[in-house]
Amino acid sequence: xIFEIYIWVISFVSLYVxxxxxxxxxxxxxTKLPELKDLPSVSIIxxxxxxxxxxxxxxxxxxxxxxxxxxxxxxxxxDGSTDNTENVVKDYLYGNNLKHxxxxxxxxKGKAGAxxxxxxxxxxxxFGVVDADSxxxxxxxxxxxxxxxxxxxxxxxxxxxxxxxxxxxxxxxRIEYIFSSFGRKLMSNVGTLxxxxxxxxxxxKSVLNKLGGFDExxxxxxxxxxxxxxxxxxxxxxxxxxxxxxxxVPDKLKGLWLQRVRWFRGFIFNGxxxxxxx
Numbered sequence: 001x002i003f004e005i006y007i008w009v010i011s012f013v014s015l016y017v018x019x020x021x022x023x024x025x026x027x028x029x030x031t032k033l034p035e036l037k038d039l040p041s042v043s044i045i046x047x048x049x050x051x052x053x054x055x056x057x058x059x060x061x062x063x064x065x066x067x068x069x070x071x072x073x074x075x076x077x078x079d080g081s082t083d084n085t086e087n088v089v090k091d092y093l094y095g096n097n098l099k100h101x102x103x104x105x106x107x108x109k110g111k112a113g114a115x116x117x118x119x120x121x122x123x124x125x126x127f128g129v130v131d132a133d134s135x136x137x138x139x140x141x142x143x144x145x146x147x148x149x150x151x152x153x154x155x156x157x158x159x160x161x162x163x164x165x166x167x168x169x170x171x172x173x174r175i176e177y178i179f180s181s182f183g184r185k186l187m188s189n190v191g192t193l194x195x196x197x198x199x200x201x202x203x204x205k206s207v208l209n210k211l212g213g214f215d216e217x218x219x220x221x222x223x224x225x226x227x228x229x230x231x232x233x234x235x236x237x238x239x240x241x242x243x244x245x246x247x248x249v250p251d252k253l254k255g256l257w258l259q260r261v262r263w264f265r266g267f268i269f270n271g272x273x274x275x276x277x278x
Contacts, residue, residue: 033146033147033149033150034146034149035146036142036145036146036149039067039068039071039145040071040124040125040126040145040148041071041072041073041123041124041125041126042067042071042072042073042124042125042126042128042141042145042202043072043073043074043075043118043122043123043124043126043127043128043205044062044072044073044074044075044128044129044130044200045075045077045114045115045118045119045122045127045128045129045130046058046059046062046074046075046076046077046130046131046132047077047079047111047114047115047118047129047131047132048076048077048078048079048081048085048089048114048132049078049079049080049081049085049108049111049114050081050082050083050085051081051085051132051133052081052083052084052085052088054132054133054248055076055085055088055089055132056088056089056092057135058130058131058132058133058134058135058136059074059076059089059092059101061134061135061136061138062074062101062130062136063096063098063101064138065136065138065140065141066138066139066141066142067141067142069099069100070100071124072100072124072141073100073101073102073122073123073124074098074100074101074102075101075102075103075104075118075121075122076089076101076102076103076104077104077105077106077114077115077117077118078103078104078105078106079106079108079109079110079111079113079114080105080106080107080108080109086103086105089103090103104117104118104121109216110216110222111222112214112215112216112219112222113214113216115129115213115214115222116213116214116216119205119208119209119213119214122205124205125204125205125206126145126148126202126203126204126205127202127203127204127205127208128200128201128202128203129196129198129200129201129203129223130198130199130200131198131199131247133247133248134198134199134200134245134246134247134248135163135245135246135247136199136200136245137158137243137244137245139243140158140200140243140245141202143158143240143242143243144156144158144200144202144240144243145202147238147240148202148204150236150238151236152234152235152236153204153235153236153237153238154203154204154207154230154235154236154237155196155201155202155203155204155227155230155235155236155237155238156201156202156237156238156239156240157184157193157195157196157197157200157201157202157237157238157239157240158199158200158239158240158241158243158244158245159181159184159185159239159241159243159244159245160177160180160181160197160199160244160245160246160247161174161177161178161181161244161245161246161247162174162177162246162247162248162249163246163247163248163249165249166251167251169250169251169252169253169256170249170251173249173250173256174249177247177249184239185239185241187239188237188238188239188241191236193236193237193238193239194227194228194231194237195223195224195227195237196223196224196226196227196230196237197223198223199245199246199247200245201223203226207230207235208226211226211229211230211233214226215229219266219269219270220262220263220265220266220269221262221263221265221266221267221269221270224266224267224270225266225270225273228270228273228274228277229274231277232274232277
């Protein structure tokens with residue numbers, strides 16, 4: 001008898017939650033965003049540490065952004081790389097004469113420290129973060145920026161897909177990223193999205209400065225921490241589902257394991273840090 005009651009309760013809760021998210025997914029009210037007459041100035045920061053194999057593809061995708069180059073600056077922050085990253089970037093910039101892209105080199109401070117260096121040096125009203133293993137849609141900025149016209153929006157993200165998955169490990173992650181993007185869409189629809197990521201997240205720079213920038217303590221997931229801090233201060237994070245960017249993922253079990261251990265430790269650390277929000 002007790003077991004039957006248990007099964008009925010679990011079934012009811014599961015059905016209730018499933019129906020709720022189905023309704024949210026199929027009947028979400030989408031407001032029409034105004035077209036931007038005056039494009040804001042945008043600064044995109046690319047923190048790099050030993051990224052000689054992937055950074056050029058990322059810079060090429062950013063160079064192809066469909067945006068007024070007079071209102072766009074891209075800052076690569078070399079965070080004490082020990083490989084040939086710095087020379088690879090210098091050769092790329094020299095060979096292409098890209099005046100809106102610059103390189104800053106510093107001693108290793110961690111990703112948050114690199115982002116804060118970029119935050120201090122940046123001139124744009126909108127602050128973007130792009131990891132050096134990402135490929136960005138050329139129309140990304142024009143699709144994402146109108147969301148900042150909504151009340152109290154401090155950050156905008158996009159769905160992520162995996163770049164050309166080849167082996168089984170990459171293909172499994174491809175499916176995972178699709179489900180993650182769908183979940184983020186649902187959370188954005190009900191105003192509970194609490195995630196920013198490195199595959200182009202855009203922030204209201206004045207809000208970042210107001211909150212003190214990125215956490216340079218022993219925080220393993222500074223992107224999750226800043227998202228939680230934004231939510232704690234009642235700022236919104238929204239998903240621009242019209243735009244899709246791409247990322248490279250670990251292709252071996254060891255790399256995947258190390259990545260996920262870091263993610264889960266960061267999740268636990270920030271969950272404890274912001275436990276008052278539960």
